[in-house]
Amino acid sequence: MENIDRRNFISTLGGTTFCMGMAGAESIGDNINNNDMFASKEIFKEVKDIVDKTSFVDTHEHLPSESERIANKSNRDKTPAPDMGMLFSHYADSDLQVAGMSDKEYKKLTSWDLSPQEKWRLLAPYYNRCRNTGYLLCVRESIFALYGEEDLNENNCEEISQKIKDDIQPGFYRRILRDVANIEHAQINCLSSGTFRESEPATDLLSFDLSTVGIASSISKIGNLNKFADKPIKTLKQAHETIEHIFERFGPKAIAVKDQSAYGRPLFYENVKDEDIEIIFKQFVQKPSSLKYEELKAIQDNLFRKCLQCATEYKLPVKLHTGYFAGYNGMDLSRVRNNLCDLVPLIKDFPNTTFVLMHISYPYQNELIALCKHYRNVYADMCWSWIIDPASATRFLREFLMAAPASKIFTFGGDYIPVELVPGHARIARKGITLAITQLLQEGWLNESDTPALIQRIMNQNAHETFDLPRVLKAYKA
Ligand SMILES: [Zn+2]
Incomplete structure (x- = not known):
C-alpha cells in the first residue's frame, strides 16, 4: 500500500482546464471543455497513476494451494499441463468452446501430449474468433504482465510455455x-x-x-x-x-x-x-x-x-x-x-x-x-x-x-x-x-x-x- 500524495494529485489536476473544484459552484458540465483532449488525457493519467499504485485486497480467488501446483508440475495425470494451454483452461475455455472449439480439441489443448507449437495451431482459429472478449483479453494482459509479450503467437508459444513451467517454484x-x-x-x-x-x-x-x-x-x-x-x-x-x-x-x-x-x-x-x-x-x-x-x-x-x-x-x-x-x-x-x-x-x-x-x-x-x-x-x-x-x-x-x-x-x-x-x-x-x-x-x-x-x-x-x-x-x- 503506497501513500498517495493528495496535494500532488490536486495540483496536477488544477493545472488542467477542468477545474473540478468549481463543480459545486457552476451547473454540472459547464466547466467541461470537450475540445481539450490534452486535459482529458492528463486526468486519465493522474487517476491511472493513483490506481496503479494502490494495492487491491482481492476478495475472491479459487487458487489451489501453491504446494499442490508445485507437486503437479510434472504429474502427467493432472491437467492442465504447465504450458501455454493452461492460460486457456479457466473462463477463456468457455468462450473458445462457445466459438466452436470441440470438447476433444479443448482436452488436447490442456493435455501433456501436444507441443506448444501443435497447441498453437489447434488454438489459433478459435482464438481469432473470440479474441475480442474480456476472458481472452485477460489472457493477453496476463502474458504482458508476466512475460512482457503483447500477445501469444506461433513464435513465442514455446518460450512462454517454458517460462510458465520454470516459474512454478516455492514463493511464486x-x-x-x-x-x-x-x-x-x-x-x-x-x-x-x-x-x-x-x-x-x-x-x-x-x-x-x-x-x-x-x-x-x-x-x-x-x-x-x-x-x-x-x-x-x-x-x-x-x-x-x-x-x-x-x-x-x-x-x-x-x-x-x-x-x-x-x-x-x-x-x-x-x-x-x-x-x-x-x-x-x-x-x-x-x-x-x-x-x-x-x-x-x-x-x-x-x-x-x-x-x-x-x-x-x-x-x-x-x-x-x-x-x-x-x-x-x-x-x-x-x-x-x-x-x-x-x-x-x-x-x-x-x-x-x-x-x-x-x-x-x-x-x-x-x-x-x-x-x-x-x-x-x-x-x-x-x-x-x-x-x-x-x-x-x-x-x-x-x-x-x-x-x-x-x-x-x-x-x-x-x-x-x-x-x-x-x-x-x-x-x-x-x-x-x-x-x-x-x-x-x-x-x-x-x-x-x-x-x-x-x-x-x-x-x-x-x-x-x-x-x-x-x-x-x-x-x-x-
Ligand atoms: Zn468464483
Missing part, C-alpha cells in the same frame, strides 16, 4: 500476486477442499472462506455433515449441532462464508420451521432420493438459515454467488434473473448479517445498486465482473458511485484457479476503475479532492473494514 504465488499484480491479500474459496482448507494456515497473503454449499444450501446427502459429527446424524437437531460445531471449529479461522448454491437452486431460502421438517429430515437421512424437490429444498432452506445464524454469531460476512454462470450451455437465465429478488426475504430476516453479493449479479447489476443503496447489510463485489463484460463493469462502478455509499463495494476478485491469470484481470480492473473515476471527474460528478481517498476506499479500505484478517491470523496463533 507471493511473487505473482504482490509483485506483479499489486495485490496485498487474496481471499480463497478452495473448490477442492470441501468445507474449509485445513492443509495450510492463513497468512498475510492468503485467507480462506468457509463453504456452506455441501453442508447446507445444496446438501444432497447426510454424509457431508456426518464427516463433522461424532456419530451418524439421525435428527434435525443433531444436524444443527453439527453445523454449530463446524462454525466453532472453522469460524474463527475463516475470513468469510462463501456459497454458490445459485448454480443449482433458487436463492429463495424460506423460513422453514424445525417442527415442519423433522419427519422429512429422518426420511432424508434414510433415503435422500425419495424426497420430492420441495421437501429437499425445505431441508436446505432450514440448514442454510442455521448457517446464517452461526455466520452472524462469528461475525463472518456471507458471500453469495449471484448472476451469470461460469461454463457454457448451462445457464438457466430465468432463475439468474430472480437471484436478487429471491434474496430480499433473507436480507430482511437477517439484518445483522453482512451479505456480499458477488459478480455484480451480472447482467442484473442495476438491481444490485438498488439493494446496496437500500439495505444496510448488502454489499456489492465486482469479483469476476471485469472479465465477463469489461464495459458493463466500468459502467456499473460509475453508476454505483453516484447512487450507493462508496463503503459498500469491493472492486476486485480475480476468481481464478490458475494464479497466472490474476495479474491480467487486475490490469483490466485497474483500467476500468481508472475510466470510471476519470469520467466522473470529467463530468463534474466527483470532486478531485475526494478522488484519492475514494480510490483507496474501493480498492482496499472497504475490504479491510469488512473482513477481519487480524482476527483470522490471531486464531491460527492460538
Whole structure:
C-alpha cells in the first residue's frame, strides 16, 4: 500500500482546464471543455497513476494451494499441463468452446501430449474468433504482465510455455500476486477442499472462506455433515449441532462464508420451521432420493438459515454467488434473473448479517445498486465482473458511485484457479476503475479532492473494514 500524495494529485489536476473544484459552484458540465483532449488525457493519467499504485485486497480467488501446483508440475495425470494451454483452461475455455472449439480439441489443448507449437495451431482459429472478449483479453494482459509479450503467437508459444513451467517454484504465488499484480491479500474459496482448507494456515497473503454449499444450501446427502459429527446424524437437531460445531471449529479461522448454491437452486431460502421438517429430515437421512424437490429444498432452506445464524454469531460476512454462470450451455437465465429478488426475504430476516453479493449479479447489476443503496447489510463485489463484460463493469462502478455509499463495494476478485491469470484481470480492473473515476471527474460528478481517498476506499479500505484478517491470523496463533 503506497501513500498517495493528495496535494500532488490536486495540483496536477488544477493545472488542467477542468477545474473540478468549481463543480459545486457552476451547473454540472459547464466547466467541461470537450475540445481539450490534452486535459482529458492528463486526468486519465493522474487517476491511472493513483490506481496503479494502490494495492487491491482481492476478495475472491479459487487458487489451489501453491504446494499442490508445485507437486503437479510434472504429474502427467493432472491437467492442465504447465504450458501455454493452461492460460486457456479457466473462463477463456468457455468462450473458445462457445466459438466452436470441440470438447476433444479443448482436452488436447490442456493435455501433456501436444507441443506448444501443435497447441498453437489447434488454438489459433478459435482464438481469432473470440479474441475480442474480456476472458481472452485477460489472457493477453496476463502474458504482458508476466512475460512482457503483447500477445501469444506461433513464435513465442514455446518460450512462454517454458517460462510458465520454470516459474512454478516455492514463493511464486507471493511473487505473482504482490509483485506483479499489486495485490496485498487474496481471499480463497478452495473448490477442492470441501468445507474449509485445513492443509495450510492463513497468512498475510492468503485467507480462506468457509463453504456452506455441501453442508447446507445444496446438501444432497447426510454424509457431508456426518464427516463433522461424532456419530451418524439421525435428527434435525443433531444436524444443527453439527453445523454449530463446524462454525466453532472453522469460524474463527475463516475470513468469510462463501456459497454458490445459485448454480443449482433458487436463492429463495424460506423460513422453514424445525417442527415442519423433522419427519422429512429422518426420511432424508434414510433415503435422500425419495424426497420430492420441495421437501429437499425445505431441508436446505432450514440448514442454510442455521448457517446464517452461526455466520452472524462469528461475525463472518456471507458471500453469495449471484448472476451469470461460469461454463457454457448451462445457464438457466430465468432463475439468474430472480437471484436478487429471491434474496430480499433473507436480507430482511437477517439484518445483522453482512451479505456480499458477488459478480455484480451480472447482467442484473442495476438491481444490485438498488439493494446496496437500500439495505444496510448488502454489499456489492465486482469479483469476476471485469472479465465477463469489461464495459458493463466500468459502467456499473460509475453508476454505483453516484447512487450507493462508496463503503459498500469491493472492486476486485480475480476468481481464478490458475494464479497466472490474476495479474491480467487486475490490469483490466485497474483500467476500468481508472475510466470510471476519470469520467466522473470529467463530468463534474466527483470532486478531485475526494478522488484519492475514494480510490483507496474501493480498492482496499472497504475490504479491510469488512473482513477481519487480524482476527483470522490471531486464531491460527492460538
Ligand atoms: Zn468464483
